[in-house]
Amino acid sequence: MNPLLRTERLLLTPYTPADEEEFVALFQDASVSRWMGDGPSTEAEDRALFGRIFTKVYAENRFEVWAVKVGGELVGHAEIKPTEASGGHEIIYALAPGAWGRGLGTELALALVGHGFDTLGLAEVHATVAAENAASLAVLGRIGFVHVRDIQEDDGSTTRLLTCPRASAPAAERAVRTAEAQSAQVRTPEAQTR
Template identity: 75%
Template sequence: MTPVLRTERLLLDPYTPEDEEAFVALFQDTRVSRWMGDGPATEAEDRALFGRVFTKVYAEDLFDVWAVRRDGRLVGHAEIKRTDEVDGHEIIYALAPEAWGSGLGTEVAEAVVAYGFAGLGLPEVHATVAAANTASLALLTRIGFVHVRDVREDDGSTTRVLTRHREPAAV
């Protein structure tokens, strides 16, 4: 069951069926979707993805997926899930363009990483980011992620794999 996470300005909680239009709008914005998965999808594909959040991800407790809200409004998306690509847990986050540049991305990423360490007991958390997504690479570097390798994609682009290790507990 996906837990509720809170930051200074954000609430990360499970999606509700009423979030569908805002979810689709977020994922249909190519400024956002160009950096997610295989890139922009059709509206029908994004609606199907939203449906799978409920019928698969939540129903089968596959991994944690959050709606990111500020002042009650959906402003982003976040997840943490096990992937073979990094042989571990990867964080995924996206914010609507109107939320960019205000530090909210850092809040989301830090909250999901902290949950990975404290909530899931992970020794490390990974992120995969398109090499061209300099804003996300800078954010992750600022919060302690380190570049570990590059993956050459079929389309010739490069994806950076970054890792952050849990800090040892103070004694």
């Protein structure tokens, strides 16, 4: 059963059928989908993917996948699952553009890594990120992920395989404090008026 995960600002909860429209909107956003899987999909493919979360992932207890919410609004998607590319458990996450720039990516990645270490008992957690996705590479680097190797994709692009060993947990905790401090600065009245 998919557990609820909470951070200071995020609630990671199992999807419900009522989340379908927001899920499809997230995955149909070109600035989000360009970094997910094989890139943008059709709306019908994203609706089929949403259906498989219930009929395959949850029904067969394959791995954990969550709707990421702030104040009841779906702002992202998150998973932790075993993958061939990593040879272990990989975190996968996406946030809607309206949630960017507020430290939520760091908060979300840390929640997934913490779940991997504390609940799943993993010794290390992995991530695969497109080499051009500087924002995600920076987030993961701040919380203790290190570059392991590059994977050359069939289309000629490069994907970076990153690993966060359990020993990096103290660095991850420092990253949380930094992200919280940055988000507090963003919430100041001056920042809100810009």
